[in-house]
Amino acid sequence: MVKQLGFVLDVNRCLGCGACTKACQNRNQLAPSLVWRNIRKVEKTSKDHIQLFYLSTACNHCGNPECLRVCPAGAYAKRRDGIVLHLSEKCTSCKSCVASCPFGAPQINPQTNKASKCQLCYERLDHGMPPFCVQACLTGALGLKELKDIPENKLLRLTAPVPSLRLTCPSVFYKQPRVTRV
Amino acid sequence: MEFHHNICPRNCYDTCSIISTTRKGVLISVEGNPKHEYTAGKLCSKALDDVKRVYSPQRIRYPMRQRGRYSGFWERITWDEALTLVAEKILALKETYGTSLPLALNKYSGNFGVLHNAMEGLFKGIGATTRAVGSPCWSAGVEAQTLDFGTFFCSNPLDMAKAKLIWLWGINPAWTAVHQMPIIFDAIDHGAKVVCFDTYFSATAARAHQYVQVRPGTDGLLALGFSKVLLEEGLIDPTLQSYTLGHKEFIDYLETEISLDQCSKITGVPISTIRDLAVEYGQIHPACIWAGFGLQRYTNGGQTLRAIDALGALAGHLGQQGGGVQYAQFETWRFSGAIQNPLHPINSSSAGVPAMELLTLDNKQTDRLLSINQFSEEALKCSDPPVKVLWISGRNPLSQDGNLQQWKRLISELDLLVVSDLFHSKSSEAADLFLPVTTHYEHWDLNASYWHYWVGVNEPAILPVGESRSDLQIAWDVSSKLNKLKPGSCKFPTSGNEKETLLRELGPQMLDILGLKKPEEILKGPVRANFPRSAWENRIFATPSGRYEFFSSQASNAHLSPLPIFVPPLNPPIDTPLRLLTPHHYSTINSQVYAQGANNFDYVLHLAPELAQRYDLVVGDRAQIWNESGLLKVIIQPLLGISTDVVIIFQEQVEANSPLNCLIGTPLTDMGYLILGAPGFALNETFVNLRKL
Numbered sequence: 001m002v003k004q005l006g007f008v009l010d011v012n013r014c015l016g017c018g019a020c021t022k023a024c025q026n027r028n029q030l031a032p033s034l035v036w037r038n039i040r041k042v043e044k045t046s047k048d049h050i051q052l053f054y055l056s057t058a059c060n061h062c063g064n065p066e067c068l069r070v071c072p073a074g075a076y077a078k079r080r081d082g083i084v085l086h087l088s089e090k091c092t093s094c095k096s097c098v099a100s101c102p103f104g105a106p107q108i109n110p111q112t113n114k115a116s117k118c119q120l121c122y123e124r125l126d127h128g129m130p131p132f133c134v135q136a137c138l139t140g141a142l143g144l145k146e147l148k149d150i151p152e153n154k155l156l157r158l159t160a161p162v163p164s165l166r167l168t169c170p171s172v173f174y175k176q177p178r179v180t181r182v
Numbered sequence: 183m184e185f186h187h188n189i190c191p192r193n194c195y196d197t198c199s200i201i202s203t204t205r206k207g208v209l210i211s212v213e214g215n216p217k218h219e220y221t222a223g224k225l226c227s228k229a230l231d232d233v234k235r236v237y238s239p240q241r242i243r244y245p246m247r248q249r250g251r252y253s254g255f256w257e258r259i260t261w262d263e264a265l266t267l268v269a270e271k272i273l274a275l276k277e278t279y280g281t282s283l284p285l286a287l288n289k290y291s292g293n294f295g296v297l298h299n300a301m302e303g304l305f306k307g308i309g310a311t312t313r314a315v316g317s318p319c320w321s322a323g324v325e326a327q328t329l330d331f332g333t334f335f336c337s338n339p340l341d342m343a344k345a346k347l348i349w350l351w352g353i354n355p356a357w358t359a360v361h362q363m364p365i366i367f368d369a370i371d372h373g374a375k376v377v378c379f380d381t382y383f384s385a386t387a388a389r390a391h392q393y394v395q396v397r398p399g400t401d402g403l404l405a406l407g408f409s410k411v412l413l414e415e416g417l418i419d420p421t422l423q424s425y426t427l428g429h430k431e432f433i434d435y436l437e438t439e440i441s442l443d444q445c446s447k448i449t450g451v452p453i454s455t456i457r458d459l460a461v462e463y464g465q466i467h468p469a470c471i472w473a474g475f476g477l478q479r480y481t482n483g484g485q486t487l488r489a490i491d492a493l494g495a496l497a498g499h500l501g502q503q504g505g506g507v508q509y510a511q512f513e514t515w516r517f518s519g520a521i522q523n524p525l526h527p528i529n530s531s532s533a534g535v536p537a538m539e540l541l542t543l544d545n546k547q548t549d550r551l552l553s554i555n556q557f558s559e560e561a562l563k564c565s566d567p568p569v570k571v572l573w574i575s576g577r578n579p580l581s582q583d584g585n586l587q588q589w590k591r592l593i594s595e596l597d598l599l600v601v602s603d604l605f606h607s608k609s610s611e612a613a614d615l616f617l618p619v620t621t622h623y624e625h626w627d628l629n630a631s632y633w634h635y636w637v638g639v640n641e642p643a644i645l646p647v648g649e650s651r652s653d654l655q656i657a658w659d660v661s662s663k664l665n666k667l668k669p670g671s672c673k674f675p676t677s678g679n680e681k682e683t684l685l686r687e688l689g690p691q692m693l694d695i696l697g698l699k700k701p702e703e704i705l706k707g708p709v710r711a712n713f714p715r716s717a718w719e720n721r722i723f724a725t726p727s728g729r730y731e732f733f734s735s736q737a738s739n740a741h742l743s744p745l746p747i748f749v750p751p752l753n754p755p756i757d758t759p760l761r762l763l764t765p766h767h768y769s770t771i772n773s774q775v776y777a778q779g780a781n782n783f784d785y786v787l788h789l790a791p792e793l794a795q796r797y798d799l800v801v802g803d804r805a806q807i808w809n810e811s812g813l814l815k816v817i818i819q820p821l822l823g824i825s826t827d828v829v830i831i832f833q834e835q836v837e838a839n840s841p842l843n844c845l846i847g848t849p850l851t852d853m854g855y856l857i858l859g860a861p862g863f864a865l866n867e868t869f870v871n872l873r874k875l
Contacts (some may be wrong), residue, residue: 012389013363015356015386016385019225019227020768026230050383050822052383053388119241139360139363140364140367157592159191178391181392182382
């Protein structure tokens with residue numbers, strides 16, 4: 001792999017406002033039940049502090065994509081820039097990827113009955129434009145970066161509290177969340 | 183593909199500049215305008231759904247008549263039928279009562295575009311009518327700031343990036359003014375500390391360094407407590423003498439009337455926190471306070487804002503770059519008003535009649551002004567003549583106003599209720615006639631913000647959807663029909679050109695503010711007003727004394743305390759011990775809904791876990807809240823950082839039979855009459871009881 005593009009989220013700038021998910025939904029013209037990008041709220045409290053942050057997540061375009069490994073039809077491909085693509089023309093609707101992705105990224109498109117997931121707006125990237133979600137982010141919280149350029153110690157893999165989730169090597173990083181004094 | 187400049191006309195701080203894309207006359211996408219320094223190329227999640235809204239199957243595309251109010255039996259009629267129905271009714275009323283006062287208009291913020299004031303123009307053209315005046319939103323704060331500063335004016339919001347300390351007081355920009363958040367984050371990146379004061383731990387509090395829970399309605403006392411600490415610690419601006427009035431009297435009030443023990447007990451903020459925060463606020467410059475609207479929706483709301491202003495003044499933050507007390511502004515709204523006034527010199531110059539004579543004639547026409555916040559009660563009291571026709575435009579009172587019972591009574595006494603809107607609403611359920619209006623992608627308009635300094639033109643990107651018409655077109659059409667049935671019966675123009683009408687709104691004063699030579703120059707794109715970056719930067723104020731007024735004679739003339747003082751909010755009655763707050767949700771603006779496919783069938787009641795426990799409730803339980811006005815079924819959801827005497831229902835879309843406002847009366851704020859003609863809506867003084875179902 002020459003490159004590995006990945007989402008980097010500065011959780012201290014993310015408002016959970018939903019502009020990224022709306023942009024993804026509307027600009028990719030997804031059916032209402034199909035969600036390529038999601039926002040999760042994480043809350044932890046202690047006596048003097050509250051930690052509340054939002055995780056905007058989509059397909060993590062893993063270094064070792066499980067979807068690609070399990071797909072019997074060869075309907076997944078990894079580009080040289082790291083993007084994991086789902087090729088719907090090859091998809092046989094077997095749902096292996098849906099069952100095996102540890103992050104629940106692939107979903108069945110109700111209109112085609114085939115798997116479907118975030119393609120990282122690769123056609124836009126090829127034209128030098130950012131993905132819709134990144135373009136829509138109001139605060140600059142969500143970014144797309146070449147991960148090999150970022151020093152590891154600056155980032156966290158918050159999606160991987162369970163060790164097994166690290167096996168696929170998800171290409172997504174988060175900045176350390178701040179806490180609020182109460 | 184074609185691109186157009188649009189402006190989001192919603193009642194929101196941000197008033198975004200939008201670039202819309204059309205293909206073969208169809209709107210296909212909307213994006214923020216990258217050339218607009220506040221919008222900065224981004225839109226909120228509400229505006230991002232605009233394409234879906236414009237073409238929504240739920241949108242009403244034709245004039246409709248309801249066979250029986252609340253029946254839901256709507257039949258499509260032609261515009262000619264609709265206009266005839268309205269015009270004949272108006273003429274019949276004039277005939278019966280000898281005046282047009284039985285005709286009433288209730289209009290507010292459904293679309294803040296200037297050309298929507300055509301409705302006021304139409305009513306003025308008909309004669310003396312009954313009007314809703316005042317604001318359900320910001321009245322007390324507007325008046326408080328006017329007493330203190332002479333007018334309400336805020337700094338360019340980009341100025342906040344320079345602050346070293348930001349206090350977000352009773353405001354949740356992460357949900358209601360998203361474009362301010364990157365500016366606040368930039369300040370944080372440059373070392374600023376952000377403190378959020380609120381009644382619950384909001385999405386904004388989550389991004390702040392410190393959250394301070396304040397008991398609702400006691401923020402004014404907290405500000406006075408901070409001022410008292412500034413006094414004790416010697417952190418008062420030594421130059422107050424040169425630009426303020428009455429600081430000695432204010433200091434005397436703090437010394438004699440404010441005790442930190444009491445302040446802490448009533449506000450719920452520990453004394454040590456009050457001291458630490460006050461010292462920080464006194465020492466760090468520049469420090470900016472942003473006071474929200476929710477703060478002043480109490481019976482003591484005006485005093486609260488005055489106390490916060492006074493705190494900013496005492497510490498010497500006023501007029502400093504990146505500092506000050508920010509609330510809102512209306513200085514970029516100095517449009518000519520030609521559209522509201524058919525007898526305006528601009529409109530009548532071509533008629534060959536001397537303008538002054540017409541204006542004198544105009545002044546004889548006295549409208550009957552009813553407070554927008556007690557509209558139904560006051561309209562019911564009108565007997566000579568009674569209100570018989572009501573036109574609701576850009577409003578949804580049956581979902582937003584208090585005292586629903588009175589509203590239903592008023593409606594039962596009306597001969598005709600007209601609603602012009604995009605979608606059916608709680609109010610249109612009661613209407614006889616529904617007139618479909620255009621969205622901002624289908625008409626010309628002119629928009630300003632009540633927060634940032636930009637003013638711009640909204641161009642139509644597509645043709646009107648279905649048979650919808652702009653408010654201006656509807657006003658021309660009604661006037662045309664009236665004049666056809668009875669020549670001379672309406673002085674509002676009967677036709678015109680939307681673009682020319684909007685250019686006439688840029689009079690000499692507005693052109694000067696925007697630094698334009700000719701109105702046409704604004705067609706190129708939004709323009710920023712020529713104001714200094716920071717409000718009151720030379721510390722010359724617009725008050726009668728020219729100084730910041732701690733002591734206001736205008737206030738005492740209006741039978742208010744000349745000094746900002748603490749007046750307690752209402753106490754909960756014994757049988758309804760919980761205060762109900764109903765703040766905005768990120769997916770709605772008042773009753774305008776943007777969440778696609780959100781099918782909530784129940785209101786969610788948010789409360790402190792301890793309070794839930796006291797009522798034997800856990801997450802997801804069904805419960806009921808009620809008071810003397812009404813009753814609502816709710817689902818229980820705990821919320822962080824909320825005190826145990828408060829419950830919160832956010833204004834989300836809910837498919838329930840009872841609207842949220844069935845619980846709300848019409849308590850009024852202490853201020854608002856002087857500046858806006860009516861006191862504000864003390865919405866947050868609503869109390870309920872709770873029980874498990």
